Amino acid sequence: MSTQSKKTATKPKVLAIVGPNASGKSDLAVQLAHKFNGEVISADSRQVYRGLDLSSGKVPGRWKIRGFNRRYEYQDIPHHLVDIVSPRKPFTVQQYKKKAQRALQDILNRGKLPIVAGGTGFYVDALLYDFQIxxxxxxxxxxxxxxxxxxxxxxxxxxxxxxxxxxxxxxxxxxxxxxxxxxxxxxxxxxxxxxxxxxRESPYNLLKIGISLPDKELKRRITNRLDKRIKDGMLDEVRRTHLLGISWRRLEKMGLEFHHIVQHLKGEISKEEMFSLIEIKDNQFARKQMAWFKRDKNTTWIDVPAKVSPLVQDFLSREA
Known part of the structure; x- marks a missing residue:
């Protein structure tokens, strides 16, 4: 074994699933967590906020009591760094890194596989790579x-x-x-x-999987996802959050969907205009996400989720 291989082998193993919004990261992470005894760490700058479930695209989980611990679970898989802070105040990448590192180490200490899943590239890199913010x-x-x-x-x-x-x-x-x-x-x-x-040097033995879908398919998913979230009550969710004391200005600062939802709720644009503007911005954002993730040459890109399981199996079976 080479010196570099020995160095990598001594590091704890971590799996990361990255890609643009609506690409299926969350569902894939849950499938892999069930199969490989893992827990998910969300890397999303909006999903940390409590109450903004549909508008931030959270997995529809619940808080549950397990022994002396309270944790957010979706399909019986713990999800860390989800639904943890009030939307009243900003949550910085420095705060995210500290909390996510603690969660990751806790998962490792319990003999489980940490699965980092998310579309906020800066959060992913802040957690997985050894650079100072x-x-x-x-x-x-x-x-x-x-x-x-x-x-x-x-x-x-x-x-x-x-x-x-x-x-x-x-x-x-x-x-x-x-x-x-x-x-x-x-x-x-x-x-x-x-x-x-x-x-960049990572303190982890890392397998980073990226989901890359054809443009037409990704656009279809983005549109369908947006339509479902609106039908499920996304506008009421943002309105309710405002009535609880979160200012329109604060909500608008969260970017993407929030800006145009607030415009609509204030009567500045129609629902149809809101949908069209959000759809455009979501597609623009997806391209930016891919541009960020493509910079990491160590990412293994897949277009079919079924291809991932053998890659993870091989990764975990290597000498550690």
């Missing part, structure tokens, strides 16, 4: 200034400060754009790109 305390004065700007003006400022980060960010998520600018201003420089994409 710059710590930047909130700057209330700067935030007030930035919140007065349009999204287009915010993106113009971010491009001037860090063109590389501007290319990767979700342009529909004002909260994330503002936070990116805040970090850059705090550390007085762009976030080093090498930390995100080059020479």
């Amino acid at each position: 710059p710590e930047a305390p909130p700057n209330k004065h700067l935030r007030r200034e930035l919140e007065s700007l349009t999204t287009e003006q915010l993106m113009h400022r971010l491009r001037a400060l860090d063109p590389s980060r501007a290319k990767d960010i979700d342009i529909h998520n004002r909260r994330r754009i503002i936070r990116a600018i805040e970090i850059i201003v705090s550390i007085h420089s762009p976030v080093p790109k090498v930390n995100l994409f080059e020479n």
Whole structure:
């Protein structure tokens, strides 16, 4: 065995399932968790928030008491980092990394397979790769200034400060754009790109599976998924969250669906316009997700879920 192989063999094994929204990551992760004694760690920046189930695309699980522990389960599989914080306050990638690392280590300590599943590329990489995320305390004065700007003006400022980060960010998520600018201003420089994409070392023996579907099929799934969520009550869910004290402004900052749902609920656009705008943004976001995940050359891409099980079986059977 080579030195590099020995080094990899000493690391704990972790499985990751990545891909764009509506590609089937969640269902595949649950199937694999049942087959290979695993638990799921969500890597999604919106699914951490309590109450926003349909609007964030959470798996329809429930909180259950198991012994002395309370955990979120879907199809009897524990899902970590789902439904854990109030939507009143932002939840940063630094907070996500700390909580997700603890969950991952707990899963390993109990002899189970951690399965990281999600579409927020920065969250996936923050958990799985050994790079430091710059710590930047909130700057209330700067935030007030930035919140007065349009999204287009915010993106113009971010491009001037860090063109590389501007290319990767979700342009529909004002909260994330503002936070990116805040970090850059705090550390007085762009976030080093090498930390995100080059020479990354993982503390885990990692098998990363990416789901890649034909464009036509992915678009069909995105449309069907959006239609189902609306029929299941997504608009009422956002309205109810607002009535519980979450401001329209706060909800809009969550990006993607939220912005146009709020516009519709405030009477600014019709339901048909809302559907069309969300559909366009979801497809744009799916392309951005794929562009992010394609940067990792160690990802194994599949187009049929049935192909995954043999890959995982082979990965787990290798000498550890």
